[in-house]
Amino acid sequence: MSTAIRHVSESFIKPKYQAEESKDTMYLSPYALAMFSAHYIQKGLLYTRPPLFDVELFLESLKHSLSMALVHFYPLAGQLVTKNDEDQHSCLIFLDCSKGDGARLIHATLDMTVNDILSPTDVPLVVQSLFDHDRAVNHDGHVRPLLSIQVTELVDGIFIGCSMNHATGDGTSYWNFFNAWSEIHRANGKSISISRPPIHQRWFPNGHGPIIKLPYAHPDEFVNRFEAPELRERIFHFSSDSLAKLKAKANTECSTTTISSFQSLSALVWRCITRARCLPHDQETSCRLAINNRHRMNPPVSENYFGNLGQTVRGVTTAGELLEHDLGWAAMTLNRAVVEHNDDAVRGAVNALMKSPFVYQIGAFFDPKSVRMGSSPRFDMYGNEFGLGKPLAVRSGYANKFDGKVTSYPGHEGGGSVELEICLPPSSMSAFESDEEFLAFVSVSSH
Numbered sequence: 060m061s062t063a064i065r066h067v068s069e070s071f072i073k074p075k076y077q078a079e080e081s082k083d084t085m086y087l088s089p090y091a092l093a094m095f096s097a098h099y100i101q102k103g104l105l106y107t108r109p110p111l112f113d114v115e116l117f118l119e120s121l122k123h124s125l126s127m128a129l130v131h132f133y134p135l136a137g138q139l140v141t142k143n144d145e146d147q148h149s150c151l152i153f154l155d156c157s158k159g160d161g162a163r164l165i166h167a168t169l170d171m172t173v174n175d176i177l178s179p180t181d182v183p184l185v186v187q188s189l190f191d192h193d194r195a196v197n198h199d200g201h202v203r204p205l206l207s208i209q210v211t212e213l214v215d216g217i218f219i220g221c222s223m224n225h226a227t228g229d230g231t232s233y234w235n236f237f238n239a240w241s242e243i244h245r246a247n248g249k250s251i252s253i254s255r256p257p258i259h260q261r262w263f264p265n266g267h268g269p270i271i272k273l274p275y276a277h278p279d280e281f282v283n284r285f286e287a288p289e290l291r292e293r294i295f296h297f298s299s300d301s302l303a304k305l306k307a308k309a310n311t312e313c314s315t316t317t318i319s320s321f322q323s324l325s326a327l328v329w330r331c332i333t334r335a336r337c338l339p340h341d342q343e344t345s346c347r348l349a350i351n352n353r354h355r356m357n358p359p360v361s362e363n364y365f366g367n368l369g370q371t372v373r374g375v376t377t378a379g380e381l382l383e384h385d386l387g388w389a390a391m392t393l394n395r396a397v398v399e400h401n402d403d404a405v406r407g408a409v410n411a412l413m414k415s416p417f418v419y420q421i422g423a424f425f426d427p428k429s430v431r432m433g434s435s436p437r438f439d440m441y442g443n444e445f446g447l448g449k450p451l452a453v454r455s456g457y458a459n460k461f462d463g464k465v466t467s468y469p470g471h472e473g474g475g476s477v478e479l480e481i482c483l484p485p486s487s488m489s490a491f492e493s494d495e496e497f498l499a500f501v502s503v504s505s506h
Contacts, residue, residue: 061170064188064211071204072122073136073161074129075251080259081133085154086269087226088261089412090367092152093419094225095198096283100233101190101456103209103220104440105176106447114212118166121210121445124244127251129162132236132365134227134259135206136161139198149272154227162206165191173216177452182292182480190456192222198282200224217447220456229369231351231362232257234438241443257365264406267413274416285421287460291488292480294452297324298502299475305386305500312387318394321436321467322348324477326389328465329430331497332483333378335490338428340379345429346393347371350400357402370408371431372396378428386496427462436469436477455480462487476502 074081129136138159142151169185176186187193191207205224210217223233239253261269275281297305302320309323310316329346338344352368353360360368374392381389425431440453453468460482470476483491491497 062185063169064185065168067166067168069163069165070122071160071162072125072129072164074133075126076130077157078130078133081137081156083156085134085137085156085259086261086271087153088263088268088367089271089409089416090229090370091226092271092273092416093412094367095152096196096281096285096418096420097225098285098421098458099192099195099197099222100225100230101192101220101222101458102233102440103189103218103454103456104443104450105173105452105454106217106219106445106450107173108213108216109447114166117217117446118164118210120244120248121208122164123248124240125162125164125208127243127248128236128240128253130251131239131253131257134365135223135236137205139200139205139224139226141201143276144272145276147272148276149274150276151270151272160204162208163191163204165207165209167209167211169211169213172214173451176213176216176218176454180293182294182454186454187457189218189454190220190222193457194284195222196282196284197224197226198278200226216451218454219445222456222458226367228365229351229367230349230434230438231353231369232365232367234440235363235365237443238439241445244445255363258361258363259365261366262360262364262368264409264413267410271413271416273418281418283420283422285461287457287482288462288484290460290462290482291485292460292482293488293492295479295481296470296502297477297479297500298470301500301502302475302477309387309390312385313391315391317398318387318390320475321477322393322397323386323390324479325393325430325432326386327497327500328432328479328481329374330381330386330389331494332430332463332481332487332491333381334494334496335483335487336428337490338378340377342378342428343375344378344381345373345375347373347429347431348393348397349431349433349435350397351435352405355400355402356405370405372400421459421461425461425463430463430465432465432467433459434466434468436467438469440469441471441473453478
C-alpha cells in the first residue's frame, strides 16, 4: 500500500457554450471580498468502485456534464482580476467570467482501499491529497482555477474532491453547484436544464455597490497563508434518536420548546471541548455558528442565489459559566444569538462592511479558546451519485481547519442524523473523545 497520489492527467473544462450574461464583469459583495485570505472550500465524496468500471468513459461523462453545468455556473470558469489605485491606496477586485482556462479536472490514482480511508480512528492525512488547491487561498484565483475537481481512483473506490474558490460562493452555493452537476450527469448529458438554476445578480444593500474597493494597495497587506497547528481530526456520528434526546434535554432544562437539535448539539460540543481544554474559570469562550442570511432577510433572498450571503453568529460566556450551568443554558445562549440575527442584524453587518471593507484573517479571527461550527447537515451531499450509487462518506481537505473547527454533515443513513468532523490538538482530543457527557450522545457509525 502506498499513500502517494499519482496524477495521471488533467484537462480544463469551459462552459459548453457562453451565456450572454457571462460576458459582463461580475463585482463582488463585501462578504466575498472578505474571503481573500481564507482557503478554498474543499469537500468530497467517497464511492464504491462499481464492477466492470471504465474510468475513461466515466471521466468523459464527468467532463461533458461539467461543461454543461458551467453554462449555468459560469463564474466558476472565470478568473479574478485586480485594478490597483496607488494614489487612493486601494484596489478593486472583480470576476471576469470569460477569462482564464476554465475549471480544472484532474485524474489521479491512489493505491489504497475504501477501508484504508474510513476505518482509522482519525481521518488519515492522505485525505488532504485527494483535493487540488492544497493550502491555496482565494486570492490565488487570479492565477489558479476558481474550480478544480480531482477524481481519484482507489483500489476499490472513487473519490470526487471539489475545490471551489470561496470568494465566488458560500457553502449553500457550493452544494447547489454540486447538486446541479450531479443532476445533469444523471440525465446522461441529454438535457442542460436543471431544477434550481442559480441566480447571479449580485446582492448589495440599497444605495450601495456594485463597486467596492478594498483599502489595500498590494496583496501583501491582506493576504496571509494560515498554517494550522498539529491537529487530530475525527468524525463523530449522532443518530436521529440521540439528537431527539439531546434536544428534549436542552428544552426541558430551559422550560421551552424553541431550541433546535443543532443548537443542542452545538452546545454539547462547545461544553465538552471547553472542558477538554481545561481553560481558566474566567477565560472568555465563544461558539460561532455558520448561518445562511438568505431567508433571514426581508424580503428574503432566493436559496438559489449564487454568491456569499453567509456569516456567523456567536454565543459568548466564560469557561466557568459554561460548565457550571447545564446543557440547556448553553443551548439557549446559542438560540438567542440565532433568533436575534434578523434582517436588521444582517443589514447592520453588511453596512459595516460597506463602510469599512476588510479581509478576514483565519489566524486572528478564530481563537483557540472557542468553537466554530461550519457547513450544515441540511445540505444535500448524499444525493450526488454520478452513476456510482449513493456515496459512502463525505470528507474535506486541509482548507480552513484550526483548533476548535467543527464541520457538520448529514448522516449517511439520513433521517435527521448528523456527523461532525472535529479538529483539536492531540492533547485536547484525547480528553474530548473520552468525555462522559459527550459519549452519552455520540453513536456508533457504520464508517
